[in-house]
Amino acid sequence: MKKIKLSLSLFVLLVFLQFNAQAEPSLPESFSQVLEENKGQVIYLDFWASWCVPCRRSFPWMNTMQEKYTNDNFKVISINLDAQAELAAKFLTDNPANFDIIYDPKGKIARYFKLKGMPSSFIINKQGKVVSAHVGFTDKKKAKYEQEIAQLLQKQSND
Amino acid sequence: MQLIETTEQKQKQKTKPNLKGLLTTATCALLGTQAHAEVNTSDDKWRFDTAIMHYNEADRVTATEAIIAANKTYGNDEVLSLKLTIDALTGASANGAVAQPDAQTFTRPSGNGQYIVEGGETPLDNTFKDTRVQLTGQWTQPLSDVFTISAGGNFSKEYDYMSISGNTNLTRDFNQKNTTLSAGIAYAYDVIEPEGGIPKPFAEMVIAGFGSDEFDQAFADSRLTGDDSKATVDLLVGLTQVINRNMIVQMNYSYSSVRGYLTDPFKVLSVVDVNGYAQSYLHESRPDTRSKHAFYAQSKYHFGHSMLDTSYRYMTDDWEIDSHTFDVRYRVLFASGHYLEPHLRFYSQSAAEFYQPFLQQDDVLPMYASADYRIGELDTYTLGLQYGMPMDSGNSLSMRLEYYHQAPKSDGSASFGVLNDVELYEELDALIAQVTYSF
Amino acid sequence: MIKLFEHTKQVLVVTLVLITSLLSGCSSLGVEPWERDVLAKKEMALPTSAVDAALDDHIYFSKEASSGGRSFGGGGCGCN
Amino acid sequence: MPSQHHQQINTRKVSCQPRVGGFLVSFHAMASQCELLVDCDDQTLAQHLGKIAATEAWRIEDKYSRYQQNSVCGQLNRHAGKPCKIDQETLLLLNFAEQCYQLSDGLFDLTSGVLRKAWHFDGSDNVPNQTDVDALLPFIGWSKVNINKQLLEFTMLKSMEIDFGGIGKEYAVDRTVLLLSQWLSENLLAKANSNKTIPFLVNYGGDLAVNGARANNQAWQIGVERSGLNQTNTTMVTMREGAVATSGDAHRFLLKNGHRYSHVLNVKTGWPVENPPSAITVAAPKCIQAGFLATLALLQGKEAEQFLTEQDIKFWAIRPD
Numbered sequence: 001m002k003k004i005k006l007s008l009s010l011f012v013l014l015v016f017l018q019f020n021a022q023a024e025p026s027l028p029e030s031f032s033q034v035l036e037e038n039k040g041q042v043i044y045l046d047f048w049a050s051w052c053v054p055c056r057r058s059f060p061w062m063n064t065m066q067e068k069y070t071n072d073n074f075k076v077i078s079i080n081l082d083a084q085a086e087l088a089a090k091f092l093t094d095n096p097a098n099f100d101i102i103y104d105p106k107g108k109i110a111r112y113f114k115l116k117g118m119p120s121s122f123i124i125n126k127q128g129k130v131v132s133a134h135v136g137f138t139d140k141k142k143a144k145y146e147q148e149i150a151q152l153l154q155k156q157s158n159d
Numbered sequence: 160m161q162l163i164e165t166t167e168q169k170q171k172q173k174t175k176p177n178l179k180g181l182l183t184t185a186t187c188a189l190l191g192t193q194a195h196a197e198v199n200t201s202d203d204k205w206r207f208d209t210a211i212m213h214y215n216e217a218d219r220v221t222a223t224e225a226i227i228a229a230n231k232t233y234g235n236d237e238v239l240s241l242k243l244t245i246d247a248l249t250g251a252s253a254n255g256a257v258a259q260p261d262a263q264t265f266t267r268p269s270g271n272g273q274y275i276v277e278g279g280e281t282p283l284d285n286t287f288k289d290t291r292v293q294l295t296g297q298w299t300q301p302l303s304d305v306f307t308i309s310a311g312g313n314f315s316k317e318y319d320y321m322s323i324s325g326n327t328n329l330t331r332d333f334n335q336k337n338t339t340l341s342a343g344i345a346y347a348y349d350v351i352e353p354e355g356g357i358p359k360p361f362a363e364m365v366i367a368g369f370g371s372d373e374f375d376q377a378f379a380d381s382r383l384t385g386d387d388s389k390a391t392v393d394l395l396v397g398l399t400q401v402i403n404r405n406m407i408v409q410m411n412y413s414y415s416s417v418r419g420y421l422t423d424p425f426k427v428l429s430v431v432d433v434n435g436y437a438q439s440y441l442h443e444s445r446p447d448t449r450s451k452h453a454f455y456a457q458s459k460y461h462f463g464h465s466m467l468d469t470s471y472r473y474m475t476d477d478w479e480i481d482s483h484t485f486d487v488r489y490r491v492l493f494a495s496g497h498y499l500e501p502h503l504r505f506y507s508q509s510a511a512e513f514y515q516p517f518l519q520q521d522d523v524l525p526m527y528a529s530a531d532y533r534i535g536e537l538d539t540y541t542l543g544l545q546y547g548m549p550m551d552s553g554n555s556l557s558m559r560l561e562y563y564h565q566a567p568k569s570d571g572s573a574s575f576g577v578l579n580d581v582e583l584y585e586e587l588d589a590l591i592a593q594v595t596y597s598f
Numbered sequence: 599m600i601k602l603f604e605h606t607k608q609v610l611v612v613t614l615v616l617i618t619s620l621l622s623g624c625s626s627l628g629v630e631p632w633e634r635d636v637l638a639k640k641e642m643a644l645p646t647s648a649v650d651a652a653l654d655d656h657i658y659f660s661k662e663a664s665s666g667g668r669s670f671g672g673g674g675c676g677c678n
Numbered sequence: 679m680p681s682q683h684h685q686q687i688n689t690r691k692v693s694c695q696p697r698v699g700g701f702l703v704s705f706h707a708m709a710s711q712c713e714l715l716v717d718c719d720d721q722t723l724a725q726h727l728g729k730i731a732a733t734e735a736w737r738i739e740d741k742y743s744r745y746q747q748n749s750v751c752g753q754l755n756r757h758a759g760k761p762c763k764i765d766q767e768t769l770l771l772l773n774f775a776e777q778c779y780q781l782s783d784g785l786f787d788l789t790s791g792v793l794r795k796a797w798h799f800d801g802s803d804n805v806p807n808q809t810d811v812d813a814l815l816p817f818i819g820w821s822k823v824n825i826n827k828q829l830l831e832f833t834m835l836k837s838m839e840i841d842f843g844g845i846g847k848e849y850a851v852d853r854t855v856l857l858l859s860q861w862l863s864e865n866l867l868a869k870a871n872s873n874k875t876i877p878f879l880v881n882y883g884g885d886l887a888v889n890g891a892r893a894n895n896q897a898w899q900i901g902v903e904r905s906g907l908n909q910t911n912t913t914m915v916t917m918r919e920g921a922v923a924t925s926g927d928a929h930r931f932l933l934k935n936g937h938r939y940s941h942v943l944n945v946k947t948g949w950p951v952e953n954p955p956s957a958i959t960v961a962a963p964k965c966i967q968a969g970f971l972a973t974l975a976l977l978q979g980k981e982a983e984q985f986l987t988e989q990d991i992k993f994w995a996i997r998p999d
Contacts, residue, residue, distance in 0.1 A: 051638035054236065063187075081632035089180020093963075096187035107632050115631045116335055117304070135304055139234030178781060178971065178989050185777040186964045189770050190852055210649045214657060224656065226649050244652070326670045337628025340617075345670040393670055399644065401628045405636050409644050413667055455667035459642055466641045474664040482664040490641055498641070508663050534663045559650075565661065591657065595649055 027112045031102065035128055038075055042152045043124040044145070046078040047110055050091035052118040058137040059095040065146065066099045072153045073126065079104050081118075123148055206230045212593040219283065219587065220250040237300040244293040244315075251283035255426040255530035256440050257517045258282065258581035263437065266366050268425045269355035270378040273369050281585045284425065291317035305332045313347075322349040328395075337401040345393040353424045356382035360444030361524060364427055381442070389419030405462070411455040421445045428530040429517045435576025438520055443529040445513065451476040466490040480534060482508035495549075502543035502561065510536040510570050516583050532584065536568040543591070554598040561591040645669075692732045694725045699893065703728030707735035708743070708847050710883025714854075717877040717893050723866075727878065730861055731854045735882060738850040742771075742842040744791070751842055759836030761826070772825050772832060775845065778970050779820040785977045786970060787820050789834065790945040791841035797950075799930035799941040811948035818945055847885050848923050848969035854880045855887045855921075855965075879917075887921035887965045915994065921965035925972035926957030926996075942976045953980035961992040 035043075046062060048055035066076045076099035082088040083105050092101075104110060113122060117135040123145070125131050132148060134141065207229050214222040224246035231239050254265060261278045267286060276282040297311030309328040315321070328343030351357075355378075362381035368374040397411040427440040457470035472484040483506070490500040511534040513527035543561030550556055567584040574583060629637070636642065645651040645668065659665040692705045700717040701724035714731045716724040744751045754762050764772070778786045792814050796806040816835075823834040834840065842849075862875055879888045879898050888898050897916040915922060930941035932950075942951040954976045962968035971991055978985040986993045 047632065049632060049635060051635045053232075053638075057234075083635060086180075087635075089183075092180040093183050097184050098188040101184060107630060110630065110632045117631045118634065120631070136236070138236050178974075179991070181777070181781055182967050182970065183963070185774055185781070186852075186967050189774040189849075189966065190856060190964065208647070208649045210653065212653045224653060226652065228649055228652075240648075242652070246656075328670075334628050335631055343670065393666065395670065401634075401637060403627070404629050404633050407637060407642060407644065411667060411669075415666060451664075451666075453664070453667035457644065457668070459644070461636045461639065461642055468646065470668075472664070472667040474667060478663075480663045482662070484664065484667075488646075490646075492641070506658070506662060506664075511663070533661060537662065539662065563657070563661075593650070593653065595647070 028104075028108045031104075031109050034077065034102065035124070038077070039128045040126050041073045041075045042069075042126055042149060043122075044074070044076045044149060045113075045122040045124055046076065047081060047113070047115055047118065047120045048078055049081045049118060050087040051082075054137040055119045056091075056095055058119055058121075058142070059097060061137075061142050063096070063098050065149065069149065069153060074149065074153055076100070077102065079109055081105070081107055081110055121145065123152065125152055204231070206597070208595065208597045210593055210595040212591065214589060214591050216250070216587060216589040218251070220248060220252060220287065222246055222248040222250075235300070237298065240295075240297040240299075240311075242293075242295040244291070244295070246291050248287060248289045248291075250287055251285035252287050252425070253532060253585075254282050254284045255443060256282040256429040257431065257437065257530070257578060257583055258585075259429075259437055260577050260580060264366055265427075265440065266364055266369065266378070267355075268353055268358075270365075270375075271355070273366070279581055281582060289317050289319070291315060291320075306330070307332075309343075319353045320349070320351050322347060324348070324391075326393075339397075339399040341395075341397045341399070343393075343395045345391075345395075347391040347393075348388065349391070349419075350386055350388045351420060351424065352386035356385050357387050357420070357424050358442035359383050360422065361441045361528075364440040364442065366440075387420035389417055389421060391415060391417045402458075406458065406460045408456065408458040410457075411453070413451075413453045413455070415451040415453070417449045419447060421447060421449055423529070423531055426529060426531050428515070428528055430520055431517050431576075431578065432520045433576065435574070435578035437517075441518060441528075443531065444527050445529055446478070446527055449476055449478055464492050466492065478511040478513070478534070480508055480511050482506065497548045498546070500545040500547070500559075502541065502545065502559075504539075504541035504543075506537075506539045506541075508537050510534065514570055515572060516570065517578070532567040535570055535584075537565060538568065539563065539565045550598075554596070556597075557595045559591075559593045559595075561593075563589040563591060565589075690732065690736055692725070692728050694721065694728055696721070700724065701728075703731065705732040705735070707732065708739045708850065708882060710847065712883065713879075713881040715879040715881070715898075723876070727858055727861070727876075730857055731880060734854050734857055735850050738846060738853065741767075742846045742849075744839075744841050744843065751840060754832060754834070755839050758834050758838050761829075761831040761833045764830050764832045766830070768832075769825065769827065769830060771842065771845070771849065773827075774966070776820060776825065778845075778974075782970075782974050782977070784820070784946065785944070786844070786974055787818065787945045788840050788842065788844060789818050789820055789823065789838055790943065791843070792817050792837075792839050793943050793945070793948055796948070797932075797941075797943065799932055799939075801931065801933070803932060803934040805932050805934045805939060815948050818948070844973060845966055845969060847882050848921075848964075848966040851880050851882050851885050851887050851921065851923075851965035854882075855889055859889055885921075885923040885965050885969060888917050888919060891918045915959065915961075917961070920961060920963045921968050922959055922961045923965050923968035923972050924957055924959040925969065925976050926955060942979075944977065951977055951979040954978075955982050955995040955997050957996045958982060958986075959994040960986065 044062070044065060046058065048058070062076045062078065065074070078097065078099055079102045080088045081104055085103060085105065088103065102109070113120070119135075119137050121134045122130050123132045131152070134145060207227065209228075210226045212224045214220070214224070224244065226242060226244050228240065228242040233239070256263065256265070258279055258281050263276045263282060264273055265276065265282060265284070266273050267284065272286075274285065293313065293315035295311065295313045297309060299307060299309040301307050307330045309330075311326050313322070313324045324345060324347035326343060326345035328341055330339050330341040332339050358381055365374060365377040365381055393413060393415045395411060395413040397409060399407065399409045401407050422443055422445040424442070426443045428443055429437040430439045430441060431437050451474055453472060453474040455470065455472045457468070460467045466489070468488040468490070470484075470486045472482075474480075474482045485505045486503070488500055488502045490498050492498045511529070513525065513529060514531070514535045515528055516530050516535070518524070518528060541561055541563045543559055545557055545559035547555060547557035565587040567586070569584055640646070651668070655665065690705065690707075692703060694701055694703045697715070700715065700719070701721060703714040703716065703724060705712050705728070712732070712735055714728050716727055718724060740746060741749055742751050743749045744755065746752050747756070750764070750768055775788045793811070796810045796814055798804055817838045822838065823832065823840075825832055858878060858880070859875070866876065875889060877888070877890055877892045880886055886900065892898055897918045900915045900917060900922070927941060932939040939950045940952075940954050942954045943949065944951050958972045958975050960968045960972040960975065962971055971986070972993070975982040975986050975993065983993070983995050
């Protein structure tokens with residue numbers, strides 16, 4: 001039995017090592033610049049791709065958010081992860097966006113943010129700090145996301 | 160609003176900017192999104208797959224099956240799938256008796272009629288006619304970011320058969336959804352109520368004196384009850400693994416245990432004398448339990464303009480049937496969205512321990528026996544071709560044509576006398592044509 | 599079966615180790631979440647078409663002695 | 679919002695005539711003949727829609743005309759050199775212009791109008807000299823303007839000029855379609871509880887858009903008349919949805935020493951683009967997109983058609999003989 005336990009912990013260790021072995025990716029400069037430019041605003045940073053079904057669902061919501069909170073120092077920035085720009089363009093024809101789109105075909109920004117799934121979103125406060133990370137987009141989640149955004153904006157105006 | 164791009168993208172833009180999509184984004188910001196409101200809600204609609212399939216065996220069974228499957232994804236990633244299947248089957252099915260040099264007379268399983276099979280021909284009961292209606296529902300929903308649960312039910316009814324089943328399945332994702340483990344259980348309860356009742360095991364088919372009271376009495380004596388049932392428990396554990404950007408594999412182990420009436424009430428065995436002449440026909444008898452283990456593996460590889468789908472299944476059961484199924488589909492994708500998919504399937508099974516093509520008059524009656532070629536040694540192959548094309552607004556149409564060939568094999572028992580002159584293991588050919596429309 | 603249950607604990611531990619090793623083995627495989635463009639294609643779904651699979655299952659269930667393996671299903675008929 | 683509506687309202691008339699299948703509403707705005715074709719049998723309704731259209735067209739004309747001193751455009755030009763307050767709509771238009779500038783790699787530029795000071799396309803041989811053109815270049819370039827989204831301020835260099843002419847008419851078409859669709863859905867469709875709308879076509883001097891197919895699902899037939907040098911060319915265009923816009927003018931060019939100088943100027947050099955089509959009509963979902971694409975195509979010179987073909991954009995081009 002002891003042997004089994006030992007091998008078990010060995011495996012856990014192996015998994016751990018593998019995880020740590022990856023080099024820390026760095027944020028592409030062009031994107032840090034974007035973050036710098038938008039300091040002072042609450043940012044909803046969204047990662048999407050044309051083939052991702054829930055991403056399609058999130059577009060009208062992000063449009064609405066951008067419209068609804070546009071005067072409250074709020075900004076939706078989305079990062080497209082399609083390898084081919086044509087696919088993103090076609091998606092955008094069907095699902096128009098009224099927010100900024102950054103193209104990250106090689107996933108450099110995505111790697112930095114260590115995405116767990118698609119879509120992924122991050123809420124960044126006015127100091128430029130990521131305050132929460134989310135995976136997926138559902139009715140339940142969008143209510144939660146909006147609440148977080150609203151709270152952050154509230155906090156901001158109270159400061 | 161400025162448009163931000165990574166440097167590589169910008170370079171790409173210079174050579175060939177993707178104006179249309181980017182322009183749409185810009186315009187949307189200018190003119191507002193109201194105008195597009197109706198376009199955006201296109202997601203949570205019902206999706207339908209409809210198919211009609213025609214199955215035609217040369218001189219035997221003809222079946223037509225129609226399916227309407229509906230699918231809807233809800234706002235919290237729940238999926239509801241409903242499916243209605245209707246099939247109609249007519250034609251002739253081998254009754255298990257061996258061919259003879261002379262004509263043979265059989266009583267129909269219902270006791271309401273008789274049929275004569277010409278000399279040299281494999282005896283087929285040509286009165287099969289059945290219509291089946293099946294309703295299936297499945298609900299799938301995420302429990303958390305990694306767990307998904309699914310539960311479903313199935314009800315199917317035909318004239319002399321009813322099946323009801325339920326299943327539940329739990330999956331868990333690992334490694335950013337690259338690995339998925341699943342475990343499920345299903346329970347099915349089937350009732351068979353053949354017209355004319357359930358025959359007693361090894362009861363002799365009553366033939367003589369058709370129409371007389373004696374016949375009716377003898378027929379009634381050969382029957383046990385009006386109906387019988389069986390219960391099936393299935394367990395399934397599976398692993399799905401993404402290998403790389405182009406490849407995914409799935410591996411399943413499943414265990415199935417059936418208990419109850421597993422005999423085919425319509426099948427008989429010929430009892431032959433030393434010269435191979437049929438003396439009588441006994442209703443078959445099978446064990447009342449069967450447990451199966453199956454190992455299934457499938458892999459899909461996408462080459463960019465084509466996709467290779469291969470699968471293999473190994474099944475073994477305590478009736479001593481082992482089978483190997485090998486299936487390959489190669490889909491060639493055209494730029495227009497059309498595709499062509501050749502399909503090849505090989506199947507080979509060994510015989511059940513109690514399978515025998517006939518009984519011999521002087522032999523001691525075994526505990527179980529069946530002459531149903533479908534549990535005998537058997538090789539089959541399928542050759543198919545599917546053609547699919549996209550239609551307007553995301554709809555699609557596909558057609559497929561398949562040729563199915565069955566080659567039953569001798570179980571090794573030596574034939575003798577007149578049996579040497581007849582075909583004991585008749586091969587079977589079938590054509591399958593199907594049209595599918597999805598909208 | 600009975601013998602198996604006598605050693606439930608061992609079986610459990612062995613299974614756990616197996617799963618852990620399997621998962622750690624698998625963790626070196628796979629793609630990043632944003633690299634699923636090809637896998638998201640219709641033809642890469644398992645099974646490619648549920649309707650085709652259901653029709654095939656029905657045919658082979660009624661013509662051969664083996665069924666299932668891929669998923670639940672097959673059966674539900676007194677096929678001849 | 680600065681507006682001269684009240685002073686001009688008397689000279690601004692809307693007429694409504696019956697035509698096959700409905701009514702034709704016409705008025706004059708933005709130096710163009712403007713039309714609204716409505717497929718309905720209710721003249722009052724057609725007149726009302728016409729009023730909505732004309733009001734919007736005149737509003738945009740008053741707001742963005744560079745000829746009106748008190749328009750937003752006039753104010754921006756007069757205050758060039760210092761920050762100028764802008765409203766939300768103007769911000770959106772300027773943002774759009776900026777995106778067009780970036781998408782076109784700097785070719786599409788609302789500040790290019792300054793070149794008019796050197797170039798007079800009157801059919802003569804009055805080609806300016808290089809010094810005159812070079813003197814203007816420092817005052818051209820969208821990169822020299824600054825839009826402050828937070829403070830809603832626009833700043834450009836002194837002596838720079840901005841001209842909404844490149845997008846104004848197309849914007850008016852899209853706005854009109856939007857307003858009419860909204861009015862119809864709020865006032866008619868909601869009450870009748872139907873989703874069948876009244877088909878209409880907005881045509882502001884050749885830039886046009888429809889809200890869908892005509893009754894009986896028929897396409898709109900549009901004759902795009904183009905006078906070439908020696909001939910009159912009429913292209914029939916059928917439309918079920920979306921918009922078309924045209925860029926180009928066959929009559930505006932200079933001819934010197936046998937060389938034809940097109941009126942299509944490259945903002946980077948200040949000189950005419952070589953061999954552009956005399957006119958290009960482009961189809962797109964929105965008129966403002968079609969307008970931008972048509973202009974951008976002209977700026978590609980002899981590669982205009984190839985450019986649009988590569989982008990998979992529907993177009994009709996006319997070349998001088």
